[in-house]
Amino acid sequence: MSATHHRSLRTGRTVWQDIPVPRVTTRPLRRDLACDVVVIGAGISGAMIAERLTEDGLDVVIIDRRGPLAGSTMASTALLQYELDVPLSRLSTRIGLIRAERLWRRSKLALDALGERLHRLGLGADCAHRSSIYLQGDVLDAEGLRHEATARRSAGFEVSYLDRGEVHRLYGIKGRAALLGHGGLAADPRKLAAGFLRNAVTRKARLHAPVEATEIEPLASGAVVHTAAGPSLRASAVVFATGYEMPKGVPHKGHRVTSTWAFATRPQPRALWRDEVMISEASDPYLYLRVGPQGRILCGGEDEAFLDEEKRDALIPQKIAALQKKLVRLLPRVRPEADYAWTGSFGTSPTGSPSIGAVPGMKNCFAALGYGGNGITFSMLSAQILSAAIAGSDDPDGDLFSFRRNF
Numbered sequence: 001m002s003a004t005h006h007r008s009l010r011t012g013r014t015v016w017q018d019i020p021v022p023r024v025t026t027r028p029l030r031r032d033l034a035c036d037v038v039v040i041g042a043g044i045s046g047a048m049i050a051e052r053l054t055e056d057g058l059d060v061v062i063i064d065r066r067g068p069l070a071g072s073t074m075a076s077t078a079l080l081q082y083e084l085d086v087p088l089s090r091l092s093t094r095i096g097l098i099r100a101e102r103l104w105r106r107s108k109l110a111l112d113a114l115g116e117r118l119h120r121l122g123l124g125a126d127c128a129h130r131s132s133i134y135l136q137g138d139v140l141d142a143e144g145l146r147h148e149a150t151a152r153r154s155a156g157f158e159v160s161y162l163d164r165g166e167v168h169r170l171y172g173i174k175g176r177a178a179l180l181g182h183g184g185l186a187a188d189p190r191k192l193a194a195g196f197l198r199n200a201v202t203r204k205a206r207l208h209a210p211v212e213a214t215e216i217e218p219l220a221s222g223a224v225v226h227t228a229a230g231p232s233l234r235a236s237a238v239v240f241a242t243g244y245e246m247p248k249g250v251p252h253k254g255h256r257v258t259s260t261w262a263f264a265t266r267p268q269p270r271a272l273w274r275d276e277v278m279i280s281e282a283s284d285p286y287l288y289l290r291v292g293p294q295g296r297i298l299c300g301g302e303d304e305a306f307l308d309e310e311k312r313d314a315l316i317p318q319k320i321a322a323l324q325k326k327l328v329r330l331l332p333r334v335r336p337e338a339d340y341a342w343t344g345s346f347g348t349s350p351t352g353s354p355s356i357g358a359v360p361g362m363k364n365c366f367a368a369l370g371y372g373g374n375g376i377t378f379s380m381l382s383a384q385i386l387s388a389a390i391a392g393s394d395d396p397d398g399d400l401f402s403f404r405r406n407f
Helices: 044-055 088-095 097-121 142-154 164-171 189-202 309-314 316-330 375-390
Strands: 010-013 033-040 060-063 128-135 160-162 178-186 206-208 213-219 222-227 232-240 256-265 278-281 287-291 297-304 338-348 355-358 365-369
Touching: 010 309, 033 044, 033 222, 044 060, 044 189, 044 375, 060 189, 060 232, 088 097, 088 142, 097 178, 097 189, 097 375, 128 164, 142 160, 142 178, 160 164, 189 206, 232 375, 256 316, 287 316, 297 316, 309 338, 316 338, 355 375, 365 375
Parallel strands: 033 060, 033 232, 060 206, 128 278, 232 365
Antiparallel strands: 010 338, 128 178, 160 178, 213 222, 222 232, 256 297, 256 338, 278 287, 287 297, 355 365
């Protein structure tokens, strides 16, 4: 038995696996423990949440059934942006203008806060500030992008519409209009997670792995986490930060787990485009790319809404070939040969936004389902919202992400 659904989260070799990261010390769990908060999950979300809670002065225990940094974090291409998967102009018609603008603004605030926190903790050395271009596609054509630019400017975002000639002149991409935005970050997701975990451990957080939670027992004044190895953890609060292994008993709010593919090219710093902007398409399925370590191009997409892991893995050659063709069509100068190729599970939601907060029907239990293209940005958002919730306070935007919301 397990408190979460088991999944094979990734297959293949990612570009991050050959880059050294600072050691994160783990300990076996040999006896029952008591603490203020148990965080289940030692990926990027669990790391950020635990670090924030230790800064709040709480005694935190972190557990993970694999070990730190060994799940979906390793498969991230780590384009850190505030833009939601659902364009603002379309989201407004779905959930109303006020709520749509609040969602987008809070995502931007979370990304800004993440950059500031990285600077304060001394973790930002390997992060690069990047602008981004959002190319016309089958979701938004050129006119749709103009409408989207108006919507974003009206909400206070700094964004520019570039016609096809400007995109070609600036970035060498033919036949595509685009929106130019700012404020993104390109990062190494494993280094980020390791840095946050090490800061939490420095503040006396205890990291035990491999430890599998088998049952969560809510109590009137806390909760008990039972583990497969036998020892139990008693805490005032429990946080699920298990990524795409959905916690059992937690409402999904329309979130679903799908499949995605990505690859990294050989180093080719001379073939890179202006300002190394992050690139994505207003298409379904969409293509996205960024510059990675050593001048490699990281390219991903081709998402499909199925969960069969054997089928997902078998499609790696076909999907990587499709991504390579799209890459060369977009940027004919680049060499598309893959040095690394991988596939993994990926989460989506109808609004492109996460679910974060108290779990209905599970007293003293909280969850962060950061599903959507902004996973690491949503990890920061989760740390902010759950810090307030566990302290007994209300985040001003908590209603937008609550499991009880009606959209």
